[in-house]
Amino acid sequence: MSVQIKGIREGLLVSVDEGEWTEAEKGLLLELERQKAFLKGARLILDLESHEINAVAMSHLRDQLSDQGLLLWGVLSQSPLTERSAQAMGLATRIHGSEPEPEEEAAAEEPETPADGPAVLLKKTLRSGVNLTHQGDVTVIGDVNPGAQIVAGGNVVVWGRLRGLVHAGAKGDESAVVCAMELSPTQLRIASHIAIPPQESGKPGPEIAFVREGQVVAEEWAPAGASPE
């Protein structure tokens, strides 16, 4: 995986691949283009690792991002040259202690991430029109409103009300689950199964949805051993 996108307090933290800059930049722009719908209007913080980027290349990058409707807000870098050119353009080069918070939390609570890509943690409410697509697991701390959409290769956990459209195991993983404090999505998909939940699903409480014998079922989300099998 070359480009990773994480939600942090300041915006979206995008990690860029190591290696030749022109290649890495191409990969970055391609990935951002692909995820345009989700990223539109977002503030970006690029983690450029040790890439050496002068002021000209940096302003070129910013222009290309703004052409895609993206605002470059900050740059993290281990290279003094890159940091200087970012500062010269008025970009932030430090985000509270320069350590993205989701990383700490993810590391603390889930030491073992599944092989199909790391998890993304979003601490905000997804409003109508937002599309979050991610290869791995998705955790949202906030609500997912009607009209918003989450497509994840892995599991989806919503610490809030899930009322939008959600697709877990989008690449065909039938063991993927969807959990929410209030599970009332417009439509719920797991792998190739599509379910339209009943309008009134009893008392609103934490629920987990998964595939059992070819059917999407939702059960009360018990504290332990909640996942199927």
Add this chain to the structure above:
Amino acid sequence: MNGRVITVTSGKGGVGKTTATANIGAALADLGKKVVCIDADIGLRNLDVVMGLENRIVYDIVDVVEGRCKLRQALIRDKRLEELYLIPAAQTRDKNAISPKDMVRVCDELRKDFDYILIDSPAGIERGFKNAIAPADEIVIITNPEVSAVRDADRIIGIVEAEQKGPAKLVVNRINMDLVEKGDMLAVADVLELLAVDLIGIVPDDQAVLVSTNRGSPIALEARSKTGQAFRDVARRLTGEQVAFTKANGGGFLGRISQLIRTGSRPGSK
């Protein structure tokens, strides 16, 4: 003076943006503030009609932007209120006639002379909307207690947040108590639960509004009207004043909201 730019928008059309702009503008001016309303709905101008100033238009905002007149010349003074002005939209052009940058420039100039600059945004999320929110210090979102209007308001709030225009403020317009009671209409509590933004107004559904907009005389200036009172309360809340939601101006919604907190149930849900 360092005026505040407030953009009134909604996403969905027909929820009452223009009526709200005219009434909030009139109410602010009635409080003694110096106010200018800008119609950003170029090609489909309405604000002039609602404010009853249509026949006084000589220059419009496109004339200002394209340099055919001075900003001062495009300001139309209200018939009733000394401190209320309008900059009308052009009717014969479209939204591309001006850019977000133009709006920022015009508003920066107006800030020097006015306390409040209210911008009436067109419906949608395209160019006209972008023009309208570009100069905004604050966004007021108008919605109706209907699922489709709330959905669009939610989208707009998301865009406003992404544009760093601060937390949007909400006015729920055209609430009909009888329908809410019957469960046929969303209650304010339901709208708030989904949108999770600050509520600054609840305006009842009132046929008198129709009459007043047709006459070009904002209902906010009618002292005895409850709807007018609701708009006056919005204006006072915009100035930073704490105004409680009372039975008189909202039909006892606060009671419903506190009831909701106590019982943990949602009124209005089937």
